[in-house]
Amino acid sequence: MKIWHPFTQHGLNEPIIEIETSDGEFLITPGGEKIIDGISSWWVNTIGHKNPVVSEAIQKQAEKLHQIIFAGFTHKPALNVAENLSKFLPENFTHVFFSDSGSTSVEVALKMAVGYHFNKGSTRSKVVAMEHSYHGDTFGGMSSGARSVFNEPYTKMLFEVERIPYPVEGKENEAIEAYKKLLQKEGGKIGAIILEPLVLGSGGMFFYKPFVLEELYKLSKEYRVIFCLDEVMTGFGRTGTMFAFNQTNIIPDIICLSKGLTGGSIPLAATVCTKEIYDAYLSEDKAKMFFHSSSYTANPIACAAANANLEIWQNTDILADVKRINEFYLGQIERIKNLGGKNVRTLGDIFAFEVQTDGNDYVSNIGVKFYEYFRKNGVLLRPLGNTIYVMPPYCISKESLEKIFDVIENAMKEYL
Secondary structure (H helix, E strand, C coil): CCCCCCCCCHHHCCCCCCCEEEECCCEEEECEEHHHCCCCCCCCCCEECCCCCHHHHHHHHHCCCCCCCCCCCCCCCCCHHHHHHHHCCCCCEEEEEEEEEEEEEEHHHHHHHHHHHEEEEEEEEEEEECCCCCCCHHHHHHHCCCCCCCHHHHHHCCCEEEECCCCCCCCHHHHHHHHHHHHHHCCEEEEEECCCCCCCCCCEEEEEEEHHHHHHHHHHHHHHCEEECCCCCCCCCCCCCCCCHCCCCCCCCCCEECCCHCCCCCEEEEEEHHHHHCCCCCCCCCCCCCCCCCCCCCCCCHHHHHHHHHHHHHHCCCCHHHHHHHHHHHHHHHHHHHCCCCCEEEEEEEEEEEEECCCCCCHHHHHHHHHHHHHHHHHHCCCCCEEEECCCCCCCCHHHHHHHHHHHHHHHHHHH
């Protein structure tokens, strides 16, 4: 039996590279080749591959408890995750619901929000999302994400979602006004809005200003719409703060967390909500419970990894490394512009720009050419169509950052 790899067109016979081990910012092949992981292995790895503190926590937990049913039972690692997460979140967040991936954390959030209104006796069930957004590959995630080549075959199976424009710099008020008009027309039917805060990831690393979130939040509160933030990618330092919403003056109703929750070691997700959301399900009527679960809810080993990661965050100034990386990026902006890069931008650990066009085409051939060039030169960068971005683990050395941008420069000279 052969393996079917994700986001891979096997008909193109692209090479599949075996990785034997990893260390820090490096992926290491059986032959000893070191590949710089310039995208944190799809944005999950924050503190570096094979972090010894996390590895030790995983090993110790594996000797005690693997997996148990989480309905009617609990365990110390999960209790500790809840306690440790609370140290980084406003006290308004009182409850955490565990799942196993970013996509499922979004499914949980959408169900929480719509179920909240249902239990309150309301029929509000419409969801609002932003153009170009991406919220995962499960059906709720695909429905709330932008319609694209990602989900085109399943369009008729997806539920209807209202869209507001992406807030282009200088035209942010158009997105805010569009949401306001939508609420004035459909406010009584809208149950939730879900947004990627400050950065639309898979849509093309599009950035927008914090004040937009604040204005959308104010409107949501006015019309009693549950405000959900998908911090799966942006959480745990990617934008320069622990969570992206920390750059605003808002406290959302629900946030979705995954990827960096365990430092990129083992799958785990958390959907965190306020007491108001939780209380809508608190009843002596069993029919009002939150009907969601997965077989591996709150896996003890994954929770142990998350606790180790959160303790590292508590004891180490990790954001200083994010700042260090961003300062390096700032020195690369003119370099990339002079090479023909367009819309060059950076935020926290993220550096992005377009080649050839200002738009984004995920299946663009130019992206394939760049990916192959990067790979052959010891760097893992995986362009989003014609959008090239860098998002490494925070432990990355200056030497590795320099090599990434040297390889980018050589690729641009080769293909532009």
